[in-house]
Amino acid sequence: MDDGPQLRFARTGDGVTVAYQVFGSGPVLVWMPSLSNIVAQWRIPAMRAAYQALARHLTVVLYDGRGTGSSQRRVDLGDLGVDAHLRDLTAVLDDAGIARASLLGYYHATATALAFAARQPQRVRRLVLFGGAPRMREAMLPAQTRALLSLIDQDWDLFADAAAAAWLGWDMSPSNRWTAEAFRTATTAPVAQAWFAAAQDIDVTAELSRVRAPALVLHRQSPQQIPAGVARRLAAALSDARLVELPGDTPTLFLQDPDTDVRLVAEFVTGGPIRHPAPGPLTAREREVLALLPGGDSNAQLAARLGIAVHTVERHLASIYRKIGARGRADAVTYALRHVTDFRHPR
Structure with missing residues (x-):
């Protein structure tokens, strides 16, 4: 070795x-x-x-x-x-x-x-x-x-x-x-x-x-x-x-x-420019979280609905914001309303 x-x-x-x-x-x-x-x-x-x-x-x-x-x-x-x-x-x-x-x-x-x-x-x-x-x-x-x-x-x-x-x-x-x-x-x-x-x-x-x-x-x-x-x-x-x-x-x-x-x-x-890595596409779980945002659920409520931990929801949201260029939740909701067609509404 x-x-x-x-x-x-x-x-x-x-x-x-x-x-x-x-x-x-x-x-x-x-x-x-x-x-x-x-x-x-x-x-x-x-x-x-x-x-x-x-x-x-x-x-x-x-x-x-x-x-x-x-x-x-x-x-x-x-x-x-x-x-x-x-x-x-x-x-x-x-x-x-x-x-x-x-x-x-x-x-x-x-x-x-x-x-x-x-x-x-x-x-x-x-x-x-x-x-x-x-x-x-x-x-x-x-x-x-x-x-x-x-x-x-x-x-x-x-x-x-x-x-x-x-x-x-x-x-x-x-x-x-x-x-x-x-x-x-x-x-x-x-x-x-x-x-x-x-x-x-x-x-x-x-x-x-x-x-x-x-x-x-x-x-x-x-x-x-x-x-x-x-x-x-x-x-x-x-x-x-x-x-x-x-x-x-x-x-x-x-x-x-x-x-x-x-x-x-x-x-x-070596003194070269900083080229930020291009964000990848949303994962299936991230698309699911994004589709829930217009429903107004809190992070805890999202976690309960998806059966995952709150910190996992927070991680998904951070990744979503980065990938779609959102400054926060309001921007992400606006993005979802414009681009998501399969909304999951509150039960």
Whole structure:
């Protein structure tokens, strides 16, 4: 099984050894970690394909943060806040001889990428941000996330399986087994607990005004994990940011529509234009929801009539609005009255 490029090792200012990989050619993109195991991640077919696709356009840098993967596992569990993560990133850039790079802040690493761009603007070309927030507590509020985090100290193996399947949406993919294994081997339960406990207190909101690097904020519809409002607020708070809300409901990159995701990231990092993905046609369920809207039902009533959860109705509505260009429910009702011929009237 392919474990990826040879590991290199950097030393942080506080003496922690950090493992990293460099591959590809072109402008540098540093894919920053949350709980990671870069060696195991190469064994996930979808991730390996994403790495290889990005490497055709970019020089990609991957690394394991302190306490995870192939990096030093024995670390100060009381020092896992944003400053510690910044020391890891700085060490990797310095050891690799990279003076300036674009950063992919993914989930937990979003706040770290923003802080680095604010504090060392001369070293950051561009930012790609997905799945996180400057105030990390906001990204960890959804009930599903809290439920998953509660599993860490109860059953580490169960957490790994559940996170792979439900949190990152890999349950429909043959990559699920390898993704669970990557989670399971990324670190230990005590380190994971300390990581997420520290994340609750990470807040770099006050530093956003100093971020000057152009940013691409990506969001994929999945309100039960990361609400779209989190990404919208982040994009609005940055001086030069573009928000792209991706179609689909799998809350990760490079899985549901990998070609589009790779193209968006690669073109942005290389300085190309942002071409928003064309919305697809309404699904059968979305057409059903749209046909019900003129009846005036609330989301809860729609959910009861269709036999689905309220958050599923909300997800369908968000997708409908995006696809038909509606600004909200009133626009969608108007659209339905003009285009729908098979209305479902209230019982």
